[in-house]
Amino acid sequence: MATLTDVIDRPSGESGLWSWITTVDHKRIGVLYGVTAFIFLLLGGIEAGIIRLQLSVPDSTLVSADTFNQMFTMHGTTMIFLVIMPLSASFFNFVIPLAIGARDVAFPRLNAFSYWVFLFGGLLLNASFLTNQAPDAGWFSYANLTEKPFSANQGLDYWALGLQVLGVSSLAAAFNFIVTIVNMRAPGMSLMRMPLFVWMTLVTSILLVLAFPVITVGLIELTFDRNFGTNFFVPEGGGDPILWQHLFWVFGHPEVYILILPAMGIVSEVLPTFSRKPLFGYPVVVFSGVVIGIMGWAVWSHHMFTVGLGPVAVTVFMITTMLIAVPTGVKIFNWIGTLWGGQIDLKTAMLFALGFVALFIVGGLSGVSHAVAPSDNQQQDTYYIVAHIHYVLFGGALFGIFAGVYYWFPKLTGKLFHEGLGKLHFWLYFIGMNVTFFPMHYLGLNGMPRRIYTYASEFGWDGLNLLASLGYLVLFVGTLIFMVNILISLRKEPDAGHDPWDAPGLEWSIASPPPSYNFAKIPEVEGLDHYWIVKRRAAAEGRPVTEPEAYVDPSTIHMPDPSYWPLVTAIGVLVLAAGMLFDTGWDYIRFPIPFIGGIICFIGIIAWANEPPAKEHAGGDHHAEDGHGMAHHPATATAAVMERPAGAAGVTVRLLCSNCGNQLSSSFRFCPYCGGAVESPADPDHQEG
Amino acid sequence: MGLLPFRGADSQTLRAGDEKGKTTLMSKRFTITRKPLLLLGISAILLLVMACAPDAKQSTFGTSGPVAEQQLLLFNVLLWVMIVVFVLVEGVLLYAIIKFRRRPGQDELPPQTHGHTALEITWTIVPTILILGLGIWSAITLFNLDQPPAGADALEITAVGHQWWWEFEYPDADGNGKYISTANELKVPVDRAVRVNLRSDDVIHSFWIPKLAGKIDMVPTRENYMWFQADETGTFYGQCAEFCGTAHAQMKFLVQVLPQEDYLDWAERFGETPVLSAQAQAGQSVFNGTGGCLVCHTATGSDDPAVVDSRMQSFLTTETGIAPGPNLTDLATRERFGAGLVDMNRQNLRQWIRNPEDVKPGNHMSGRAAIYQTSDGRANLSETEITSLLEYLLSLK
Amino acid sequence: MAHHTEISHHAPEEEHPTTTGINNRKLLMWVFLSSDCLFFGSLIATYMVYRGQSLVGPYPVDIIDVPITTISTFVLLCSSFAMVRALAATNEDRQGAIIFWLLMTAFLGAIFIGFQVYEFNLFKTEGLRIDTNLFGTTFFTLTGFHGAHVTLGIVWLLGLAWVAKKGRVGPKTALDVELAGLYWHFVDIVWIVIFTLLYLIGGFDTGPAGDPSLVPHSITGFLGLI
């Protein structure tokens, strides 16, 4: 066992640019994700502004058709891949290890790698603007409009390669979070004690792992068509453009649940906290989330009702799609059940969560009306769909994310947001959102197709378009208010305390901002809403919890050290993908640059593999490889036996859980079914911390 | 006004129906916006009323014919179901928010309920039943609308999507086997089912006449079809509904629903050699000669499929070569040109001939026709040539 | 798709206990492989959708040589056996055997790749390129990506052998070998599927112009042929 003398200070500083570039700390990576994605939100918002400005009056000539097409393509792509997904990832990063009582994610460097690849993917996509060849075929880029004869410039290459890079990032992150959630939970946190946000992250990650390879293949095929003369989607060569649609939507529909489930998870944390009541029907909410994840795979063709699949296929997809309303409704009803009989405190976070519920219902109901194929034949590709998109994505996903921002910001910074400005932000968003997007329902029903850069006055769409554009201004001001609020709040002295909301999650039991090692002593989780259990027991015993877990000297806890290699490898990925844009036109080495990228990747991976997760310590010390880290605090190091005694590993002794009677292997320190401690002479370390 | 918020009917009731429907929609958004929003809500209603008052040419309301009518009926019922669900759920939500606000001094915890099995079962089963009911009815509608009713003597038409215009072929236009190919304006008889075969020669388009029927895509590699039947004569507005490139917004067309006799009259006279004035004859020689219009357009009867094919080949394989262009044989009978974009009159047509780019940015005529490859994109033709060309085009009927 | 798998030989002497008892890196590998399943699944689906859809020849029946590929398939299967031996040797800490079997696995994999290179070149001379027709397009894409997976596996195995040469592979780091093994077996199994679909079942496909009765479109069709 390690002794204190073995411990060496963590090397690089805690501050400065370099420390951010080489960081592997999940909290910092969470911040990087969040800030980057927010900047992309502004960018996507400005693109939306150009769309709205152009459409505010009929026959507008503000931008050309081609520019407009680039705008909605980049707007949709940006908002989905560079805003909502990474904002969710930002919460995964910041919250998950804290919420499950771990010191970091399972693979901290892989986590850093995910972030850098995401950043580079976003930059690659947007670099297309610099060469004036932004992609312009819509966010789902239907073939064969994307094939060379109809899309000669490199816009779609940027698009395909950019998404490919982003896919690498999403996959790496999803692998990481699955392992983290499955394997890194603090003792006592059985599956059915996991906070709902953790559950939804798990489901989302599984969806990502299974959905992204499909679009990867689609993008590979598109890239091959455009650059190597293949015929995957080229009708003249016998290919079928509809195959693209299947590949895209087999990915694309699970994708929309990838976008909404994290927000649903956040809301399921916020509502109970500010109602002072546990989540109503917890197991049902978990289960319905899983069911949504599964059913999401059986509905993709509802985006293709007008393609001519034949009435039988359409009926199948119509019914499965409509049935998704059931598990979703169950969630909504349980949220209302949570509010019912509670003591609702309308803090900004709560307002956004309630706004989420209210607006998502609208988007969901219009979704069900699209699901009815004969009536969708009238609505498909109109502004009625655009209204649906924004009710579920803006009113849903983004509102949920803002609820999370207001909820966890004090934990992240130790400071409270200015409530007044927060509420102003909420109302501007709530009003602006409805003014912008509600009229679109009627516009669509009134025959306004989507993706049109101009329209004539004769169709009677003028007034509502103007109204929608005015609504955009409200959203614009709301966004500015939010930014002001952040800036003001960041300058304040810390005033949040460790638990400003009297919240149930583990993360609130430690200081704000959390120390680099998160938990000095890994908590033993007593149940769902662990911290509530602890606090209420303490209150009942007359010694209310007012202090966070005590700080310990960070140098006494091994955490993974910063590393360059994730960044280097990510640069390799970028060079590899971007290199595909440079076609030398020579016979044999048409694309030399990707090889350079491959070599950089290779070097990065080798160095990464050879670098210990933490500095080698004298005496063959153990590293915090798995982010579990180890407490070497005098108070805990002696008490806590962190490692299994040599020899126990690998030996499988069948045991029964003393609590619930399920059969376990000896490697379990506590029962995964009920969370009970496992009593076993062969496995004494269940008493750990 | 009846039960349904949107009525499919003649234009009189249509207008009223629209307003009624919109108020219903408005009440929908009203529930979610709370007191602070009242003012905004009212102004929004006002704007809505202003916006919906004029006749909406391309609306999915005010439908004509069985297909669009049934689709609208389905939507109307759905809308009512949604409104009821919406009002109920948002109502309970709002009630809970107001009722269970935390009051100052409330330090005791509220009762810590964890769930309620009977409730969970209820709110799973009730929506399931509702949805299966709706689903089954929708499926029946779907199958009903798939084909024209048995025994209907449907007029067969093939519509082909092009970037960014429409080609219409009538294999048997007049019942005597007359083949017609024309473009951008669909002429059909009233009260007769029309079965449209949908094809595309380039990218995916979508064929949509909101007041007559929902859209179906035109996909290269696929033989899609749809049908509709107009119950009244008049002009209906069509629109391409799948993003298909630069001028997608302006890929429109008109459907002229004619009385049976007028339709037959048009079909029989199609392709007859028009009477040309001297100036028009001069125009014709510009058309066939210096203008180079002939390489892409046919103006003397239906297209020869082989010619269209070779134009298409050139379009796909070259960047500056020729392209298939709309058939101009009955150009002067059209109400609009430029694929339903602008009114057919001398002035607009002149502008089009001078520089199509001004009228419809991105179109393949200005991009590819030799005479427009000038520094400013204007036709390499003298004003007299243009005038005579116009004269010729306007006598094509 | 980049493959970011940790091939660290720096695994701690003992693994830290995890919630499920499954090692983190092993779980990562399983999750990655499930993702890769969908990757190949989509490529295979593309192939199956376009089966018999080529507009021009050469068609599979003109090109595919089942016997030759049976040999290379057999070689790949053998490599999986070698992989099993390598892991066993690792657990038993037989240093020489570890290196031998790792290299043997890589070598057999390389032979498979050799066959593939030969096959690709042969097809090229027979007039089938990736842009010739749908058969070429889907065939080369699918088998090419499989080949890339095998190649990556070979590099990985060679890396392991290199580390083993330094004496740093043994029972305590058996996981490193086990992970490579999981990957290798997966790639092997994928090939079995590809071989069955592209060669045994689809290898006799003719073009659209051919006599449809000659095209065994199902496994029963294939069995009927035997």
Ligand code: HEA
């Ligand atoms: C966060 C993203 C998100 C979410 C969660 C959803 C959720 C749903 N979506 Fe949506 N959808 C998109 C994002 C999303 N969608 C996007 C981006 C597009 C456009 C893509 C493009 O073309 O660009 C799209 C398009 C789209 C279409 C294609 C439309 C077309 O192009 O013609 C359809 C069709 O069926 C559809 C259906 C649904 C359904 C049934 C749900 C359901 O999951 C909704 C379920 C929720 C409820 C129903 C509300 C709550 C339930 C109750 C209160 C219970 C009681 C209710 C009943 C009994 C009905 N969506």
Ligand code: HEA
């Ligand atoms: C999460 C996803 C998301 C979000 C948040 C939004 C947000 C918005 N979207 Fe949209 N949208 C999509 C996803 C999203 N969108 C998708 C997927 C499509 C389909 C694309 C396609 O067809 O391919 C689409 C399409 C789409 C269209 C249809 C385009 C068309 O079919 O022609 C329109 C039209 O009005 C629109 C508008 C808006 C508006 C006004 C906002 C607003 O809510 C934006 C609010 C943001 C701001 C107001 C930011 C303000 C910026 C600042 C304050 C910057 C200050 C500057 C500095 C400090 C430098 N979006």
Ligand code: CUA
């Ligand atoms: Cu044709 Cu859009």
Ligand SMILES: [Cu+2]
């Ligand atoms: Cu969907």
